[in-house]
Amino acid sequence: MMDQSVRVLDKQSTQNYNENNRKKLFKLFILISIYRLANAWMIRTQFDPDEYWQTLEPAYCLAFSNETTTSPLPLHPQQKYGCALTWEWTRRKISPSPAKTQDISSFQKVIQSAQTAIDLALHGPVRSYVSILPTYWYYLGCRSIFQWASKDDKDSHSVLNKGNAGNRQQSYTTNLVAYTKKIVLQKSTYLISKGPVFLHAVTVAVPTDLSVWIIASRLERLAMHHSHHDIILHWWQSWASWALIFTITSWFNGYALIRTYANSTETMFLMVGVALLGPELFGDASVVKDRQCRHRIQARIAFVLGGLSACVRFTSLAAWIPIGIIIVLREHTTAKQKLGTLFGLCAVNGLLGVVLGCCVDRWVYGFWAVPFLGNFHFNVVLGLGSLYGTHPMLWYIYAGIPAICGIALPMFLWEVLRLLTKTYPRTNDAEGTRSRLTIFWIIASYTILHSFSEHKEFRFLLPVLPLMFILAGHAMVQLLGGMSVYQSKLILVALCLLNYPHLIYLGAIHQRGPLSANAYLASIMNNAAQKDNSNNQFSVHYLMGCHSAPAYSHLHLTDVFVDVDYLDCSPECRSNEDITCESDAFSNDPYEFVQSTYVNTLDGECELEESIDTPSCTNIQRNIPSKQIPSFVVIMQDDASKIEVLLTDKWNATRVASVRHSVASISWYEETHNDVLSFFSLIDIHFEHIDIYSTV
Numbered sequence: 294m295m296d297q298s299v300r301v302l303d304k305q306s307t308q309n310y311n312e313n314n315r316k317k318l319f320k321l322f323i324l325i326s327i328y329r330l331a332n333a334w335m336i337r338t339q340f341d342p343d344e345y346w347q348t349l350e351p352a353y354c355l356a357f358s359n360e361t362t363t364s365p366l367p368l369h370p371q372q373k374y375g376c377a378l379t380w381e382w383t384r385r386k387i388s389p390s391p392a393k394t395q396d397i398s399s400f401q402k403v404i405q406s407a408q409t410a411i412d413l414a415l416h417g418p419v420r421s422y423v424s425i426l427p428t429y430w431y432y433l434g435c436r437s438i439f440q441w442a443s444k445d446d447k448d449s450h451s452v453l454n455k456g457n458a459g460n461r462q463q464s465y466t467t468n469l470v471a472y473t474k475k476i477v478l479q480k481s482t483y484l485i486s487k488g489p490v491f492l493h494a495v496t497v498a499v500p501t502d503l504s505v506w507i508i509a510s511r512l513e514r515l516a517m518h519h520s521h522h523d524i525i526l527h528w529w530q531s532w533a534s535w536a537l538i539f540t541i542t543s544w545f546n547g548y549a550l551i552r553t554y555a556n557s558t559e560t561m562f563l564m565v566g567v568a569l570l571g572p573e574l575f576g577d578a579s580v581v582k583d584r585q586c587r588h589r590i591q592a593r594i595a596f597v598l599g600g601l602s603a604c605v606r607f608t609s610l611a612a613w614i615p616i617g618i619i620i621v622l623r624e625h626t627t628a629k630q631k632l633g634t635l636f637g638l639c640a641v642n643g644l645l646g647v648v649l650g651c652c653v654d655r656w657v658y659g660f661w662a663v664p665f666l667g668n669f670h671f672n673v674v675l676g677l678g679s680l681y682g683t684h685p686m687l688w689y690i691y692a693g694i695p696a697i698c699g700i701a702l703p704m705f706l707w708e709v710l711r712l713l714t715k716t717y718p719r720t721n722d723a724e725g726t727r728s729r730l731t732i733f734w735i736i737a738s739y740t741i742l743h744s745f746s747e748h749k750e751f752r753f754l755l756p757v758l759p760l761m762f763i764l765a766g767h768a769m770v771q772l773l774g775g776m777s778v779y780q781s782k783l784i785l786v787a788l789c790l791l792n793y794p795h796l797i798y799l800g801a802i803h804q805r806g807p808l809s810a811n812a813y814l815a816s817i818m819n820n821a822a823q824k825d826n827s828n829n830q831f832s833v834h835y836l837m838g839c840h841s842a843p844a845y846s847h848l849h850l851t852d853v854f855v856d857v858d859y860l861d862c863s864p865e866c867r868s869n870e871d872i873t874c875e876s877d878a879f880s881n882d883p884y885e886f887v888q889s890t891y892v893n894t895l896d897g898e899c900e901l902e903e904s905i906d907t908p909s910c911t912n913i914q915r916n917i918p919s920k921q922i923p924s925f926v927v928i929m930q931d932d933a934s935k936i937e938v939l940l941t942d943k944w945n946a947t948r949v950a951s952v953r954h955s956v957a958s959i960s961w962y963e964e965t966h967n968d969v970l971s972f973f974s975l976i977d978i979h980f981e982h983i984d985i986y987s988t989v
Contacts, residue, residue: 314510318503321537325502328541329494333551335797336490338805340552341752345843346379348553349489352425353846354378355657356432371436375856377844380863384667386416414663415670421604422657423650424558427496428489435484439851442474478851482815485849486808494551497561501550502540504564505759509536509766511571516725529773529781536766539704540759542788544795545697549752559609560756562602566616567735567760569595573620573638575728588638596639600646604654607665611742612735612756613643619731671864678748680867686744693754694740694761700791704765704772709733711768729767732760806954806983807842810927813950813985815848821989822853831989832856832923836883839876842927858920883935891944892919924989929954930982946986953980 354360358376359368397405422429477484510533528534540546550557567574569591599613617639621631647665654662672678684692695702712730736757743753773781814833822829833855835842839862848855866874879886922944930951933940940946951968957979962971969977 318507321506322499322503325499325541326495329498329502329551330491332498332547333487333490333494336548336551336800337808338800338803339807339842340549340799340804341554341750342840342843344552344554345846346840347381347420347555348425348428349486349846350377350379350844351382351420351422352428352432352489353485353849355422355429356436357845357849369436369440371440374849374854375845377857377859379840380865381420382418384416384418384671386413410661411666414661414666415674417662417667418654418658418664419668419671420555421650421654421664423601423653424555424605426653427492428553431488431492432485435481435488438477439481442477443851481851482812482819482847482849486811486843486847489553490551493553493557497557498546498551501546501561501564501759502537504561504568505540505763506533506537507568508564508571509533509763511568512575512725512728512763512767515575515728527778529776529778530770532767532770534766535769536763538785538788539701539762539765539769542792543697543701543758543762544699544792544799545751545755545758547792547796548799549755554752554755555605556752556755559602559606560759562598562605563609563612563756564759566595566598566602566613569598570616570620573623574616574731576623576724588634592638593642596642597646597649600643600648601650603643603647604650604665607668608743608746608753609756611739615735615738617643619734672746672748676747677864677868678746680864681748682750683747684749688749689740689744689754693749693751697751697754697758698761698765699795700788701762701765704768705761707772708764708768729764732763736760736764802956804955806952806981807837807927808847809952810950810983810985811843811847813952814925814927815850817949817987818848818853818855819850822850829853830856831925832858832921833925833927834920834923835859836879836887836926836928836932837983838862838880839874856923858923879932883932884939887936887939890920891922922988924987926986926988928984928986930984933984933986940986944986944988946988948984949987950985951982952985954983955981957981 353374354376357371357374359372360376513532516532550560572589573592596613596617599609599616602609602613617635620639621635624631624634626634651661651663654664698705708729712726712733739757740754743749769784773784818831821831829852831853833848835844835858837860840859842859844857844859845855848857860875860879862874862876866872866877873881875886926940926946928936933948960977960979962974962977968982969979971977
């Protein structure tokens with residue numbers, strides 16, 4: 294009788310705790326959302342081209358272009374703009390002519406069809422549309438809003454431009470609607486280019502931050518045991534608080550997590566999945582024993598997310614496979630039940646996520662594509678990922694982790710050292726130590742398996758960075774011990790001061806040129822179209838590095854049509870010694886490249902015989918048609934100086950803008966320096982610039 298009463302009280306205490314926890318979680322969601330939205334607003338720079346070419350550009354093609362649609366439905370009126378997809382989305386294998394199958398059995402036909410399907414998948418696209426669905430749905434909403442704003446637009450503007458008598462005859466609602474339409478059309482470029490970043494801040498960064506707090510809270514509660522639910526910890530004494538502080542103030546999370554990367558989506562899937570798998574992964578026996586079915590619905594959802602994550606980036610299996618193995622090993626059950634967990638929970642639900650991802654890609658591509666197989670074939674089987682840069686095997690250990698951890702690195706290393714040397718007392722915190730070791734092994738397996746790839750980037754470690762902050766948060770609580778709230782606040786201020794300067798510099802100054810250049814282009818094209826309605830077609834050529842600037846997603850203007858061209862650097866030319874990529878040809882000799890590529894720029898017979906209207910001149914070396922002279926050219930200032938004679942004399946182009954890109958050097962102050970940023974007449978900061986030339 295006594296045991297039953299205690300059980301009822303404990304259950305009621307747990308319910309009260311969960312109710313308070315949900316309220317706290319909702320408050321945290323609101324506060325973190327506000328913070329991440331401000332974080333997204335502050336980011337004005339480019340980190341890596343993939344943040345546009347992996348998400349914004351393909352989503353834009355689906356929503357606003359008629360070039361890639363596979364739907365039998367009629368086109369939307371707003372599907373009339375350009376489209377730019379990289380080789381990762383257009384990679385295909387030319388299907389061989391079907392072999393004769395008259396003399397083979399049905400079983401052999403099935404085997405042959407399966408082999409053909411796998412072969413086509415291996416040589417097919419390497420990017421999945423799963424990660425771009427939120428951006429695509431957002432663009433569909435923008436598309437409908439733009440269509441609404443474009444309807445009767447002339448009438449709406451006339452309402453605003455009428456005199457007082459006309460305004461008095463119109464209702465307040467009509468004026469408000471007209472004004473709203475005008476603002477929507479004016480801000481269409483900003484809504485398309487920046488809106489997805491705000492969306493990612495709420496749908497990707499915020500769930501990741503909340504998952505950090507949820508995981509640390511669960512581990513903290515387990516460490517205190519069930520009888521201590523009523524203990525109230527101040528924020529500076531809480532493991533969950535410090536884990537959240539580390540992830541919120543992290544310069545790398547603020548710089549990369551809110552961006553529209555596939556890596557960011559992978560991070561969210563992993564962290565939400567680990568949060569959902571808390572009882573199974575960290576051994577919360579009270580939850581596992583109380584469940585009515587063999588596997589909780591939350592655990593099944595977690596592995597479905599794992600399957601979707603594998604579709605986005607197959608390398609996420611480096612975390613999800615160890616997670617499944619750890620769950621199986623932690624179960625105190627028979628071998629038969631362990632196999633049931635391995636296949637019934639992990640494999641089946643993970644496969645369901647993969648199937649869902651493949652269905653999404655089937656719907657978009659128009660055929661059964663398995664992008665993670667194409668990605669595996671390109672990067673692992675062919676090893677062509679090294680075409681885009683290589684690093685030593687241990688680079689993640691001595692450079693990657695220290696850089697992205699930042700000021701949290703000492704705490705993380707101290708926690709790992711104590712775990713591996715078993716300096717934590719086994720009697721008091723044995724279960725907690727095993728849980729933290731679980732987190733460490735997920736981080737270790739992910740990092741080690743990624744180290745075998747020659748192509749390495751800081752953002753590839755983004756999915757396990759929040760897990761590192763969870764361990765660092767525990768170390769911080771152990772270090773603070775009996776410190777006062779005043780001392781804890783000083784540490785919090787120090788974390789901000791040591792993280793935010795990096796974030797502000799990288800997010801607002803470093804590599805802001807491409808975004809600033811596109812914003813300027815959109816502005817002058819919009820002004821030109823408003824002055825002359827017939828002047829609504831422009832062309833922009835980026836004579837810069839490989840995909841170093843976004844394209845249509847940052848040049849969207851209602852009823853203004855832009856044609857974008859950029860230098861090719863696809864694997865077809867990079868992996869073939871007999872072919873020179875356009876990007877390499879331009880960087881090697883900008884003058885020769887422009888002279889031999891554009892119509893009416895060549896010296897000799899071709900220029901005399903061919904006109905701009907009939908560009909049949911060809912570049913003999915690369916065997917490609919000569920290009921028309923564009924309306925605008927975007928080029929680095931150093932390269933512009935090498936071809937300025939061609940631009941001004943042959944093209945009659947004028948430089949209309951020069952935008953700052955990144956810091957080039959720092960020198961002592963001199964009055965003769967031009968276009969520099971001077972501090973207190975003491976030092977000068979010199980910038981690299983991107984120039985914009987106009988031929989219209």
